[in-house]
Amino acid sequence: MCGIVGIFLKDKSLEPKLGEMLSSMLDVMCDRGPDSAGFAVYGAGEAGRVKLTLRGPEGYDFAALAEKLGSDVHLTERATHAVLSIPEAWEPDVRASLVKLAPEVTVVGAGARMELYKEVGLPTDVANRFKLAEMSGTHGIGHTRMATESAVTTNGAHPFSTGADQCLVHNGSLSNHRGVRRNLEREGVKIQTDNDSEVAAGYLTARMAQGRSLGEALEDSLNDLDGFYTFVVGTETGFGVLRDPIACKPAVMAETDEYVAFGSEYRALANLPGIENAKVWEPEPAKVYFWEREAA
């Protein structure tokens, strides 16, 4: 089944509350996906620096690892995850060092502003563990998983990130992901897991690398991806939604002057501020919905 949520703020004054809003939305979606959860938040960035979100085993000593990576590494630990802020130019070296120094640690996301967390467990517990409610940011997406076709593992949890500041959550299942994966691999795009949703994320990343905007890349996917899907995607400045042409999976959106919100069900949106005056509608099948922030 799975539940997906997303929120994109238009009103800056709500930014400190982004985590709280996203957390309450995930909480309500627990019964659509009690196995695992994940979320990505577009928080503050620093010019010239990049954030790597790492995931390690339970109790991993991220501080010791950060020390080995160099002096100009800022570390924020959150349970099994840690965010390293490093100078942009260091990224290739740090990634290479991580493979050697800490093979048990995975880079789950990278970007100027995006942080990404996912873990097995009840979504409410996962959100609390990572202290989502305390996070601030401009937009964020989340996923609650009810695994139907592969094991309940952290690797199978969403969101998937296959490019800098890009992430995707998916409700549904793709039927041609093997073929798309082969084509992407030929183009040099690396897909790390067996998950069909990661293929969708990789597909969008590859299109955007060719110069397509997020909106255009979503348009392309209508021709190239087959199966059931409702996608919610984020980039550093953008937020998009797409449903397959037969609208197999549920979706509700709400828009006010302050925000745009997405939920698998209206229940997930019911606690948002000002929702009683929001425009509430069901996104149409095969229609790309896309919002872009003005550059800061």
Place this chain on the structure above:
Amino acid sequence: MNAGAQSNAFDLSHSTVRELNAALHGLKQGSNALFWRITHPGGLHAIAAGVDAPVTIEVDGPVGYYCGGMNKQATILVKGSAGVGVAENMMSGLVHVEGDASQAAGATAHGGSLIIDGNAAARCGISMKGIDIVVKGSVGHMSAFMAQAGTLTVFGDAGEALGDSIYEARLYVRGSVKSLGADCIEKEMRDEHKQQLFERFKLAGVDGQIDPSEFKRYGSARNLYHFHVDNASNY
């Protein structure tokens, strides 16, 4: 008889849908509890499903799945949008949604009326068996799929494959139809149909405001569901 009519308030931020529905199902014939006001619905599922009493239920906000499902007799007003399957399998009564409705609105319903002020998403009136549905906005793809009886009136447009594999329901659409489904064709709009449409306008409170001749009628070509197509006119 209405002198002792009672008004009941139910706040779903404090009570459960199960408690609400148990109270509604427990109504005895001749009960004075004729008016129910439900606050904080919060998109919860199955609100006022399975009611069988001549009561009026006002829901003060958006509802989730299957609101008013299996309804008999009751008048249910939703002051917001409705999730999947609003008024599904309704037998009689009235369900009125002031916002948009999600997929499968009025699915399989045998009777009663469903009025949607906004748009209805895909599969509106799927397998309808006698319900009268009025949508003031547009309907999504595959609406009135396998529709058997009743009417679907759409003030706006209809999506792809309208009336696919339709039996005997009447479909009235004012706007464009993206495509017709298998065995669904446009039919002549005769006086009896204009009269029927006029009745639907009255139901939706817009009589006198819309000209029935702006609508087109669609129905079954009857080529699919009888094995002997040549005998279709005898049935």
